[in-house]
Amino acid sequence: MSGDEVIEVSGLRKDFTVRVRKGRLRREKRTVTAVDGVDLTVARGEMLGYIGPNGAGKSTTLKMLTGVLTPSAGRVRVCGLEPVPQRTRLALRIGVVFGQRSQLWWDLPLRDSFDLLRHVYRVPPADHAARLRRCRALLDLDAFLDTPVRQLSLGQRMRGELTAALLHGPSVLFLDEPTIGLDVLSRQAVRGFLAELGAAGDTTLVLTTHDLADIERLCRRLVVIDHGRVVHDGTIEALHARYRSRRLVVVDLDAPLPDPPPVPGAVLERVEADGRRLTFGLETATVGGLIGRLSGVAELRDISIVEPDIEDVVARLYVTGAR
């Protein structure tokens, strides 16, 4: 361990006891294991995407990391603190944005919520003013700072929530579905803001999302959880490598090529438009090598390269994880 870890989790587990109907009157107790032995270490300044299919255990993990839920077993430390017993101290070190829950005062203008939070967290006025100034500029808050929170659009409120979570200068920011339901512009604003926050290097971000564009834009590291267990922990590139995702090269020809030549290191995946459009999957071949080979036997009209799609890879991972 380098000593620079802000999150250390080992053998983390959460069981819920639920009552299920058995027949007309009988109810039976059953245990649902939402998180089933998660190990995770996150270093200062990392931006971690924590993803998985519905019901995989993402929110439950985040709740245990932020002190909302007590683990059934395992060890959790966030900023060196044990989240549930040291929740008050932890609150000063972390920021939380959970899509469904607000930390703003519904009937107050956004500006007043921010002011109240300054008192709650006892933030020195100069620090508060500097952080608020930065958020106002980056998140474009000025047009609705004096609007009561209940009148804000979802995108405006989310920008307010992000600001509220950061005004006390936390070292770790937990975000549960921060872009859900946002329009394209708000989504871009939120992503751009988080990218900038992450690039500054002193805030650690842990993000759950079903929108993989969030992950591609923001996270170098991806942890995939399924049925409460980690099924992948690594970069997006490592995920592509593991699932042998290939770049595709689509070549349009002037005239049909009835018998395309074999290209070493590439696989002919599709022939369309009566032989005028060929799609190759690159394994070890380069785009240059492929084009060189084809241009010797046909007139090329157009070439496009399709990068592997993270949605496809993750869908495959969810299917195999479920098995």
Ligand SMILES: Nc1ncnc2c1ncn2[C@@H]1O[C@H](COP(=O)(O)OP(=O)(O)OP(=O)(O)O)[C@@H](O)[C@H]1O
């Ligand atoms: N309070 C609770 N009582 C009983 N079961 C629960 C409770 N909270 C979560 N669960 C169950 O634990 C499992 C994991 O739920 P969790 O909310 O952590 O999943 P998730 O990965 O966040 O899913 P989603 O993507 O749908 O938000 C699910 O089977 C869920 O039904």
